[in-house]
Amino acid sequence: MTKSLRYCLGTGLWLLLFSFSLGVQAQVRLSTQGTDTQQLYRLSDKFNEKQTQAFQQLHRFLSEPSNVEDYKHLLQDTVILGLELFAPDGSPIVNEINSNVGAANTTRANTLWTGGRSGLNLNGEGITFGVWEAFDNTPTGQSVAAILPTHQELAGRVTIMDGAVLPGGLGANHGTHVAGTLAATGVVGDAKGMASKALLHSYDANNDEAEMAIAAANGLVISQHSYGFNASSPTFQSDI
Secondary structure, three states, rough: OOOHHHHHHHHHHHHHHHHHHHHHHHHHHHHHOOOHHHHHHHHHHHHHHHHHHHHHHEEEEEOOOOHHOHHHHHHHOOOOOOOOEEEOOOEEOOOOOHHHHHHHHOOOHHHHHOOOOOOOOOOOOOOEEEEEEEEEEEOOOEEEEEOOOOOOOOOEEEOOOOOOOOOOOOOOOHHHHHHEEOOOOOOOOHHHOOOOEEEEEEOOOOOOOHHHHHHHHOOEEEEEEEEOOOOOOOOOHHHH
């Protein structure tokens, strides 16, 4: 390679990088145009301080033996999600992360239900969800993938297709939770699923592609799959 060609290539690469840098800076300026960024930084500092104080208060609260039993679930997580504030009696108020109704409000599924503003009165009648699940462990240490068919929110609407329910009627915690988000009746108000009158076909994840093809041939149009490769695994790249 000649000296002049190397010079031209080097100059061209520098100009390309410089242009890219200017483009990124322009994009940042455009996306924050009209935004009081200093106020946002001040808000962030304020909320960080609020969160620090809340955790300090929580630790003081849990240092009292009489409070530990009622709030021991807060001790079981390395990170406590959604700790916001404390009630007048000093007990912690934690944001709920298991409210299906909250999710329905967010997705506007509630507008489709009977009484919803759409006027469509759609509650899942005539719909069947195929729910494929990987195996998880029950409290007894056994592995199962099936939805719990006797759960009060799902009873009478679950068909176990290939994942056997264990003796004693145990079902998979995760699979049952997913099924509830899809189609819980609403015996407990906040648990009501997106389509509370839909039917559920429960499968384990083994041979899922072949089973999906057959299910689709038999008229299934909606399937749920909350499983996949572990992205933190050292073999993740080779797994995929």
